[in-house]
Every structure is written in structure tokens, then in C-alpha cells.
Amino acid sequence: MAHEIRKVGIVGGGVIGAGWAARFVLNGIDVAIYDPDPEIERKTGAVIANARRALTRLFGQALPAEGTITIAASIAEAVHDADFIQESLPEREDLKARLLAEMDAAMPDHAVIGSSTSGLLPTKLQAQMARPERLVVGHPFNPVYLLPLVEVCGGDRTSQATIDTAAAVYERIGMKVLRVRKEIDGFIADRLLEAVWREALWLINDGIATASEIDDAIRFGAGMRWSFMGTFLVYRLAGGEDGMRHFLHQFGPSMEWPWTKLIGPKLTDELVETISRQSDEQAGGIDLRTYERLRDDCLVDLTHALERNDFASGAVARSHRLRLDGRPAADGSALADGRLLTIATPVQPEWIDYNEHLTEYCYLKLFGDATDVVLGIVGAGQDYVSAGFSWYTVETHIRHLGQARLGEPIEVRTRVLTADSKRLHLFHEMVSLKQHAVIATAEHMLVHVDAKAEKSAPAPQAMQDKAQTLVRGQAHLPPPEGVGRQIKMPG
Amino acid sequence: MAHEIRKVGIVGGGVIGAGWAARFVLNGIDVAIYDPDPEIERKTGAVIANARRALTRLFGQALPAEGTITIAASIAEAVHDADFIQESLPEREDLKARLLAEMDAAMPDHAVIGSSTSGLLPTKLQAQMARPERLVVGHPFNPVYLLPLVEVCGGDRTSQATIDTAAAVYERIGMKVLRVRKEIDGFIADRLLEAVWREALWLINDGIATASEIDDAIRFGAGMRWSFMGTFLVYRLAGGEDGMRHFLHQFGPSMEWPWTKLIGPKLTDELVETISRQSDEQAGGIDLRTYERLRDDCLVDLTHALERNDFASGAVARSHRLRLDGRPAADGSALADGRLLTIATPVQPEWIDYNEHLTEYCYLKLFGDATDVVLGIVGAGQDYVSAGFSWYTVETHIRHLGQARLGEPIEVRTRVLTADSKRLHLFHEMVSLKQHAVIATAEHMLVHVDAKAEKSAPAPQAMQDKAQTLVRGQAHLPPPEGVGRQIKMPG
Numbered sequence: 001m002a003h004e005i006r007k008v009g010i011v012g013g014g015v016i017g018a019g020w021a022a023r024f025v026l027n028g029i030d031v032a033i034y035d036p037d038p039e040i041e042r043k044t045g046a047v048i049a050n051a052r053r054a055l056t057r058l059f060g061q062a063l064p065a066e067g068t069i070t071i072a073a074s075i076a077e078a079v080h081d082a083d084f085i086q087e088s089l090p091e092r093e094d095l096k097a098r099l100l101a102e103m104d105a106a107m108p109d110h111a112v113i114g115s116s117t118s119g120l121l122p123t124k125l126q127a128q129m130a131r132p133e134r135l136v137v138g139h140p141f142n143p144v145y146l147l148p149l150v151e152v153c154g155g156d157r158t159s160q161a162t163i164d165t166a167a168a169v170y171e172r173i174g175m176k177v178l179r180v181r182k183e184i185d186g187f188i189a190d191r192l193l194e195a196v197w198r199e200a201l202w203l204i205n206d207g208i209a210t211a212s213e214i215d216d217a218i219r220f221g222a223g224m225r226w227s228f229m230g231t232f233l234v235y236r237l238a239g240g241e242d243g244m245r246h247f248l249h250q251f252g253p254s255m256e257w258p259w260t261k262l263i264g265p266k267l268t269d270e271l272v273e274t275i276s277r278q279s280d281e282q283a284g285g286i287d288l289r290t291y292e293r294l295r296d297d298c299l300v301d302l303t304h305a306l307e308r309n310d311f312a313s314g315a316v317a318r319s320h321r322l323r324l325d326g327r328p329a330a331d332g333s334a335l336a337d338g339r340l341l342t343i344a345t346p347v348q349p350e351w352i353d354y355n356e357h358l359t360e361y362c363y364l365k366l367f368g369d370a371t372d373v374v375l376g377i378v379g380a381g382q383d384y385v386s387a388g389f390s391w392y393t394v395e396t397h398i399r400h401l402g403q404a405r406l407g408e409p410i411e412v413r414t415r416v417l418t419a420d421s422k423r424l425h426l427f428h429e430m431v432s433l434k435q436h437a438v439i440a441t442a443e444h445m446l447v448h449v450d451a452k453a454e455k456s457a458p459a460p461q462a463m464q465d466k467a468q469t470l471v472r473g474q475a476h477l478p479p480p481e482g483v484g485r486q487i488k489m490p491g
Numbered sequence: 492m493a494h495e496i497r498k499v500g501i502v503g504g505g506v507i508g509a510g511w512a513a514r515f516v517l518n519g520i521d522v523a524i525y526d527p528d529p530e531i532e533r534k535t536g537a538v539i540a541n542a543r544r545a546l547t548r549l550f551g552q553a554l555p556a557e558g559t560i561t562i563a564a565s566i567a568e569a570v571h572d573a574d575f576i577q578e579s580l581p582e583r584e585d586l587k588a589r590l591l592a593e594m595d596a597a598m599p600d601h602a603v604i605g606s607s608t609s610g611l612l613p614t615k616l617q618a619q620m621a622r623p624e625r626l627v628v629g630h631p632f633n634p635v636y637l638l639p640l641v642e643v644c645g646g647d648r649t650s651q652a653t654i655d656t657a658a659a660v661y662e663r664i665g666m667k668v669l670r671v672r673k674e675i676d677g678f679i680a681d682r683l684l685e686a687v688w689r690e691a692l693w694l695i696n697d698g699i700a701t702a703s704e705i706d707d708a709i710r711f712g713a714g715m716r717w718s719f720m721g722t723f724l725v726y727r728l729a730g731g732e733d734g735m736r737h738f739l740h741q742f743g744p745s746m747e748w749p750w751t752k753l754i755g756p757k758l759t760d761e762l763v764e765t766i767s768r769q770s771d772e773q774a775g776g777i778d779l780r781t782y783e784r785l786r787d788d789c790l791v792d793l794t795h796a797l798e799r800n801d802f803a804s805g806a807v808a809r810s811h812r813l814r815l816d817g818r819p820a821a822d823g824s825a826l827a828d829g830r831l832l833t834i835a836t837p838v839q840p841e842w843i844d845y846n847e848h849l850t851e852y853c854y855l856k857l858f859g860d861a862t863d864v865v866l867g868i869v870g871a872g873q874d875y876v877s878a879g880f881s882w883y884t885v886e887t888h889i890r891h892l893g894q895a896r897l898g899e900p901i902e903v904r905t906r907v908l909t910a911d912s913k914r915l916h917l918f919h920e921m922v923s924l925k926q927h928a929v930i931a932t933a934e935h936m937l938v939h940v941d942a943k944a945e946k947s948a949p950a951p952q953a954m955q956d957k958a959q960t961l962v963r964g965q966a967h968l969p970p971p972e973g974v975g976r977q978i979k980m981p982g
Contacts, residue, residue, distance in 0.1 A: 015729065141712040142729050149712030176711040178704060188700045189708040193722075195686040200722050209679045213669060215721020217680040219803050220667040221632040221640030223717030228789045230706020230714065231684075231691050236770050237782055238506065238633050244770035248763045272739045279727050279735035291728055294802060298719045301796035309789050312710050355876075355942075360884055361856035368851045393851055395978050398887040418980050425980055443978045486975045487886050487934045489909050489916055 005029055005169050009082030009111075011075055011103060013037060016116050017088035018044045019144025021069060022051030024086075026145065027173040027324075028064035033071060034078035041071050051145035054296040057356070058146070058303055058349075059321055059407060075099065076106040083108075084169050086138065088116040093124055100135060101128040112162045114138030114152075114169070119186040122155030133159035136166045139187060140175075143292075146299045148316045151187045153180035174320035176313070204278070205271055211278035227302060228312035304349035321346075332373040335413060338474040340377070342370035342428070343412035347404050358404040364396065367428050367442040370412040374426060378466040380459075388452045391424060391459075395445040399482055402432065402439035409433040415474050417483070419467035421458040422448040427480045441482050496520055496660050500573030500602075502566055502594060504528060507607050508579035509535045510635030512560060513542030515577075517636065518664040519555035524562060525569035532562050542636035545787040547839055549637070549794060549808065566590060567597040574599075575660050577629065579607040584615055591626060592619040603653045605629030605643075605660070610677040613646030624650035627657045630678060631666075634783075637790045639807045642678045644671035665811035667804070695769070696762055702769035718793060719803035823864040826904060829965040831868070833861035833919070834903035838895050849895040855887065858919050858933040861903040865917060869957040871950075879943045882915060882950075886936040890973055893923065893930035900924040906965050908974070910958035912949040913939040918971045932973050 008024045010017050013035030021031045021044055033044060048069065055063060072078035079085050085103055089096050096117065103113055112134045115125055126132035136158050139151040150170045154163050167177045180187045186194060196218075203209045209217070225234050232244070239247030283291070306314025332340045343366055351362040371393065375381065380391055404410055410432055417425040424446040429438050450457040459467070499515045501508050504526030512522045512535055524535060539560065546554060563569035570576050576594055580587050587608065594604055603625045606616055617623035627649050630642040641661045645654050658668045671678045677685060687709075694700045700708070716725050727735045774782070797805025823831045834857055842853040862884065866872065871882055895901055901923055908916040915937040920929050941948040950958070 142725075147712050147715055149708065151708070176707065178707050178711070180700070180704075182699045184699055188694060188705060189712050191690050191694060192687050192705070192709060193713055195690040196683050196722055197726075199682050199686040203679060203682060208673050208675055209671070211721075211723035214679060214683070215723050216667070216669050217640065217642070218683060218717050218721040219719055220669070220807065221638050221680050222684055223714070223719070223721065224638055224790060224793060224804055225786070226709050226714030227718035227793060228710055228714070229786060230702075230709040231687055232702035232706050232766075232770055233773060233782070234633075235688075236774065237786060245763065245767045248766060272736065275723075275739060276736045279723055282724065283727065291724070294800065295716070295720060295728060298797060298800050298802060299715060301799050302715060302718060302793055305792035305796040306789060308792055309785060311785060311789060313715055316711065360859045361852050364855040364889075365852035392891065394891050395976070396887070396889040396891075397978050398855075398889075400883065400885050400887075420980065423980060425978070445978050445980075484977045484979055485886070486977050487888050487916070487936050488975055489911065489914060489936075 005083045005172060007032065007082050007084075009072070009079035009085040009103075009107070010034070010088065011078055011085065011099065012088035012090075012116070013040045013044055014088060014090075015047070015142060016140065016144060017086070018047035019051070019142060020086045020088060020116070020140065022048045022055075022145040023173050023175075025067040025069050026051055026055045026063060028067050029173070030067040031069045032078045032082065033069065034073075034075050044069065044071075047145075050292060050296060051143070053293070054143075054146055054300055057297075057300045057406070058317065059324065063407070064324060075102050079103050079107040079111070081108065082111055084165075085111055085113040086116065087113055091117060091120065093120050096120065096125050097128045100125055101130070104129040104131050104134065112136065112165050114166045116140060118190050121183050121185065122153060122158060123183060124155070126155050126157055132157040134162050136162050137180075137187070138166050138170060139189070141189070143296065143299070146296060146303075148174065148176040148313050149178060149189065150175045151178050151180050151189060153183055153187055155183060174316065176316045201271075201275075204275055210282075211275060212282040215282065228306055228309075228314075308350050332377050332414075334473065337477060339477070340374065340414045340416075340470070341411060342373040342414040343410070343430075346407045346409050349406060352406050356406050358408075358410075360400075363398060363400070363430065363440050363442070366410075366412060366430065367396075367398070367440075367444070368393070370414055370428050371426060371444060371446070374414055374416065374424075374470070377470065378424075379463050385451075388450065389457075390449055390451050391446040392449050393444050394447050397443040397485060399441045399485070400439075401441070402435065402437055404430075404432050404435075404439055408435075410439070415477065415480060416467060416470040417474075417480075419464065419471050421464055422456050424448075424467060427483055429480070441480070443483060443485075496574045496663060498523065498573050500563070500570035500576040500594075500598070501525070501579065502569055502576065502590065503579035503581075503607070504531045504535055505579060505581075506538070506633060507631065507635060508577070509538035510542070510633060511577045511579060511607070511631065513539045513546075514636040514664050514666075516558040516560050517542055517546045517554060519558050520664070521558040522560045523569045523573065524560065525564075525566050535560065535562075538636075541783060541787060542634070544784070545634075545637055545791055548788075548791045550811070566593050570594050570598040570602070572599065573602055575656075576602055576604040577607065578604055582608060582611065584611050587611065587616050588619045591616055592621070595620040595622050595625065598625075603627065603656050605657045607631060609681050612674050612676065613644060613649060614674060615646070617646050617648055623648040625653050627653050628671075628678070629657050629661060630680070632680070634787065634790070637787060637794075639665065639667040639804050640669060640680065641666045642669050642671050642680060644674055644678055646674060665807065667807045692762075692766075695766055701773075702766060703773040706773065719797055719800075719805075823868045823905075825964060828968060830968070831865065831905040831907075831961070832902060833864040833905040834901070834921075837898045837900050843897050847897045849899075849901075851891075854889060854891070854921065854931050854933070857901075857903060857921065858887075858889070858931075858935070859884070861905055861919050862917060862935060862937070865905055865907065865915075865961070868961065869915075869950075869954050871954060876942075879941065880948075881940055881942050882937040883940050884935050885938050888934040888976060890932045890976070891930075892932070893926065893928055895921075895923050895926075895930055899926075901930070906968065906971060907958060907961040908965075908971075910955065910962050912955055913947050915939075915958060918974055920971070932971070934974060934976075 007030045010021050010033040013033050021033050024031050115137050122137045126135040137153040141147040141149050170177050200214050235247050236244045303317050306312050307318050347358050353359040413429050415427045426444045428442045430440040432439050447456045448459040498521045501512050501524040504524050512524050515522050606628050613628045617626040628644040632638040632640050661668050691705050726738050794808045797803050798809050838849050844850040904920050906918045917935045919933045921931040923930050938947045939950040
């Protein structure tokens, strides 16, 4: 991308436009939004509030300082100083084509426009623009601030530079770009969604199933798989050891069963009424905002679950988190006072409890990781363990002095207090860089063992020497506060 | 259900049949399985091993003792003493109808049969049975041991009692029953899956997108939502404050766009080759078993994520866990000497390190869980935390005296040493029942806090009284070995 995106103009402030505004602002980019709706400010504010809640749960304090949001009085005002423009007007080709030309006329020379259209062809949308090469489709999914997918598709006159710029902008705000190489109605995702939707309408139209039953048929079965594996990988696994070829040959004959309906049923008043009534029954009186928060909570927790597996949307979130965080990892190098910096990380989603605090046992996990860094420095890393020797922790004393929340940057600073031929006495302090405070300490006694003989044994001389070097490097420091404590009731 | 299910006969041992066997066995029900494949024992064993790993992660110690699995030499041997029979033969109507009649002839009078067919009509499947009223479709989704959905659909001659029995059996093993009221080809779920599949095949056939791109179009977007909300609830939310009626009227015109194709493209050799090659590329050389484990890990973590929200598949898992949990486990009840039994579990797969020992931080996880049991006894469970009060651990001292391996049965035995108005002093011992030895101890000091005020506060009198009762019940015991220790180098 030739330039950094500092300001985005958003034209159209419905559910999608406001969702874009939220995604940009919460990723630290300023936004100007235009919509003729007199309630645009209130509505956009409500969506951003929901998004702030969700993205704070998802990324915690890895999120940058928020961008600003301003309500523009016209299209020209929204786009005139924008580096990037996102159009989310109603799905009418004539309206979009006319107003895209207006945006083109008012925007800076370096800007490009992404259109949120879910199915209109970019070649037609760019027809009235003076600089048609600057228009590309960037089709998102609701809620825009949480779902990573964006389909990027150029028209006949879109330049490659425009496509690349838009893709870079979307990746910058944590999205997964799917480059659609051939321009077709509905692109890729909506072709698939439409197929499900039409079939679902027929099932209701024909009295086979209700809205609620159809939803259950998806969410308790295939929908679970679809959240991380698409149809092809799922069916590959269903093919067993013989894979996709086997599956296709087995499946072949049923391709000709005419189950799927070509077009949707006629949306008669009666069918609209039936579906709407079933939808009301399904919703069970729970209001829209409650459902939106439930949806967002589920999406955040699902993303964390997939992040734990570094897969699908979880892998996208993880790489976005790393990009947001940017700080170098700790490697056990010495701090100015001689202590070792053994851990430096924001609090990760898999370490928090239901209150979004770092959970109790994860303190020991982090202190254990810090101990491993020290062991690596003295030469007792993975190779040493594989060779049959190790240092075992025989005793641990943890003090909890504070708390840390999701995303909060923490460090562990470590002292090697004493060492002899077969013992290491370590003292870790966990510091919150946000609170500038020690939130926990851990004191450990480790014993060097011969794992095969299952007994303690002196460490090699070179390892003992390295440990003594660490002890000497910190010997000038006073004893740490809280060392050698016993647990007892006061007085 | 008129009778308890003790034994299930499974006919057909492919991916689906073996998945059923795993779900039944791991829910404590004995299974006899028949399949002419000479490798049936090895293949079923492999699926059950995967399922054991996944369900142990999902439900942990709530799982009952496993049922037994026997390999039957014939259909008659598999079904003759079964309370319930699950048929998972290849999808050939003639074959199924003939062998269902054979099962019917050999099974006990009280038994009923569920067929796993994904699309054949039960009225046709039951045609040759002497007791057709005992056949119902119970259509599951792969992996059967993890996905909760099962479509239950009777034919013209199926009795209501059979439908109710099958539904009760499936619920007993943790499934979500979707009662399909009208018998149609493909039932409900497969109509929707087929619509996606046919559209996806056209996208490849027409050179629009590859298998991998189509999968991405699902899993990074709509698939995330589909894992907990179906199409109708999603679109209701997309309709904004005006809901489904508004959405339908907006959407109406596009119903007549003929995007969706009626039947799939002809599966020419060339198209099979194209799809298979794209599928190979997508799989990137990762083998089937690795992908299956990744899939299962993701499904387990997703289910846990949804369980946090008590929604969709998470709500199903939660109610199943509660039902399973009915057995006597560690509940903090007093042992003969007055100590509390706070944990009783085999070492779980997710707790072990690469050496298959219980990993360091999981000791604290287990001791923390044991502390939670004590807090539950004194009335400081989840409700109390939700009300804004809690006990925080402020200090922990762990001694490692031994090790435990995967599957080794361990117990935590707990003493409440002292308590005052705002402190609890606990001492846990972790015992290996296999080694008959204490492998670790943990001493904790907890402080009662008002979480909103973020400061310590006296516990309610009733809670203090309960704590004192626990202290008195154990006051006759000598101080535990190792209490009040400091960490220090030997003299």
C-alpha cells in the first residue's frame, strides 16, 4: 500500500455502514460518515457501543487508541479528505452508480472506494465514474466489526493497484480478504447463502418445517462445522481415508436428484405472514439488542476458541492481535538492574476467567514459562530434557497482589537468588505495564534430576557456572520483598 | 421411555456407525457392532479412541464408566439382546429394506430401530419389516460423537411410541432431537446442505472459485454465525429494529433472480479431477487423522465457548453435563477422618505435558477447583460471585512430592485449617490412588472480598458459621506435614 490510511469516509450508515465505521474507529482510524437519516448519529453510536464491547472482549488492551468519528453533512464532506472510502448505500444499482460518481468527483487523487454491495456487478457500478479504476467491491458480512470475511472483486475497469490497496486496508483492520477473480452476481458467499435461503423458504412454503426447525437443523449440525471448515474440507473428511475422489464417486448419482429449487417461492402476503409469525415465535419475545449482544458474545467466544487452535477465524484474530501488539517478545535478556526479562505478553484470551481476569492457575503457567526461559539460559532446554536430564520444581510460593485483564501487557522479571550443585532458587515478579504495579510474585525451588534414574543428581559444571553467573549478576540487589514467606493467619 | 437402554446393537460400521458406537459406549451404554468388513475391530477402535479424547475434553469427569464394545459375527448376534438398534448401512434402499427386515426378525420384542439414512424415506425402508411400526429414522451428522443434531422422522407405519423411544434414547446420549413431521427426501438438514453443495459444484464447474476459496467464503463469514444461529434468526437481526417482515419485503425482488441451479453439474471425469486436485491443494499435505483431531478440538472448544453463553449446542452440552453429573463424584463430602474429598478424577489428556505427566500449572488448576468445592460448601458458589462477592486466593504454597501420569486416578483431600471473619486457610493433599502416595500439597490463604468495592470485607455470618463447622470437623487432626513452610536452601 502506497500510503498509510489515516481517515476513512463512509457513505451510507445503515447496519453495514455503521458496522464499518465501528471496525475502522476501533482499529484506530478516523472516520467521517454520511447518511441522510436524521438519526444517523444516535444509530451509529449504538452500533459502535456494541462493537466496542465486543472488540474489547476479543482483543482487550491490544486495541489501539480509538479513532474519531464525525458526522458529515454531505457526501463531499465525508470523502474530500479521506484516504479510503467505503460505500454502503441501499442495493439499487442506479442509486449506487450515481452517488459513486459523486464520491469520485469529490475525493482526493490518492483515494479509492470500496463498495459493500452484496451482489451488484462492479463493472456496472463504476460506469458513471470519471475514474472508474478506483472502484472495487469490498463485500462484508454482518456484524462487520466481528466477522472477518470481505470479498474483494474488481470490475472491468478496476485497476490492480486499487484492488491491492483495498485488500491492504481491510487486512489492516483485521479482515480476511477473499479475492473474487470473476465478477458474477452475488460473488461467491452470497451464491451459497442464497441457495440455503431459497431452499429454506420452500421448506416453509411447502409446510415441511418452521423457521425455528430450519434454524435448528443448521446450528446443531453442519453449522458447527462450517464455522471453521467449509463444505469441501468437511466432505473430504467424510470420505475417510480415500478422500475427496472417493466421496465424489459415492455422491455422484444423487447430484441428479432435483431437490434444490431453482428460484425462491413467490413471496405472497400469506408466506410473508407465515414466516414473520414463525420468526416472532422463535424469537420468544427477546428483543433485538439482547439478541445482538448474545450473537456478539458467541462470536467472540467462538473466535477465542478457534484462536486456541490457531485455525480459521482464530488464526486471523491471532495474527491481527500480533500486528496490533507489535512489541518484541521476552528472551531472558538482562534488564538494566541485572534481573532477567523472562515473559512479555498481553494477557491472552485463553488465560482469562468469566470475569475476564487472568485466571488463577495461569499465573503458575506464566511463572512456569518464565522458569523455562531461565533453564534455557543455563543450557537446560528441550535438548537437555530429551537427553534424560531436567530441573524439577519441587516447591512454589505464589502471592497474588493484584489482577490483570484481557489484553493487559504484563512482564515477568526474574532473579536467580542462589544456586548450588543441584538446586536453583528463583524469584519471579509479574508486573502490569498498564498499572505499573507488581500483581504477583512466585518463588521456586528447583532440583536437578537424572530423569531415567528418577533421582536428584549434580548438574554439569558448565551449567552450574552459568547459574552462578546469573546469581552474581543480581547479587547487588536487596532480597526481594516477600521472599521466604510462610502462609499463616495474622496475629 | 418404558425401559432403560442397557445395550445397543449397531449394524453397519463405517464412519457413521463407528461414530454411533463411540457415542453410546462413552455415555456408558454397551454396544455390539456388526459389519462384514474384516477390519471392523481396528477401525471402530480408532474412531472410539478419537471420540474418547474429544469427549473427555468436552465433559471431563462428568463422563460415566464406559460401556463395553463387542464385535458381532452376524446381524442376529448384534441385535438379538439389544434394547435399541441403530442401522448405518450404505445408502441403498433395497439393501437397507432387506436387512432392516432381518434385524426386525432377530430383535427382542421391546426393541426399536433407528436408521441413519440421510435421505431415504422411512415408509420405503420399513416396507419389508414384519413390525414396521418399530422403524424410525435417526439421522446424525459427522462426527456423530460430537455434533448434537439428530433428525427423527417416522414413516407411514411408524408408531408414536417408537418415535418417542428413539428421541429419548438420543437425548439420553446428549443429542438434540429435531422431529421431522413430514417425510421428504433429504429431510430438513440435507435439503439445505445439498443446496450449498450443488451451488458450490457449479462455482467450481464454471471456473468462478476453487474449493479452498468456497470454503473460505463460508468459514470466515456466515459459517461463524451458523454455528449458533440459523438463517432465519440471522436475517431477523439483519432486518434491524423492523425485524423479519421488513427484511422479507426488502429481500422480496431478489427471490426471482435465478442464481441457484436446479440440479448439480454433471460430475464428468474432468470435474471430479478438478475438485479432487483442488481439495488436495487445500489439504496441503496434512493427513486425515491430523485434520480429524483438529476438527474435534475446534468442535470441543466451540461447544465450550457456546456453553459459556448457555446457547445453541452449548446449552445442549450443559444440560447433558448436568444429567451425567448425577453420579457420586467428589462433592466435598467428608471422608472418615473429617477431611473433605474435593476432587476425584483420572488425569485428563489436556493436563499432561509431552512426557505424559500431569503438567506443573495443572496442579494449581486442580487445587483451585478443589478450593471452589470448599467455597461451594460454605455458600460462595457461582451465584454468590454473580452477586458481587467472592473469596480471592492471596497466597499459595505448593510442594511437589511425586508425579502422576495420564489416566492415573487422583484425589484431592482438603482441610480447612482456620477461618476468621474474612480469611480461610486451606490445606489440600493430592493423592495418587495408584501409587497410594501424596504427590503434592497446596496451602492457600483466601480473603473474602466485595468485588465491586474492590476491597476485603467480612463474610456473612452464615458463611462464617459454615466455615467454622468445617474447621471444627477436622480440629482433631494433627497439623498437616509441610504446613507453614518457607522456601530456602538447605543449611
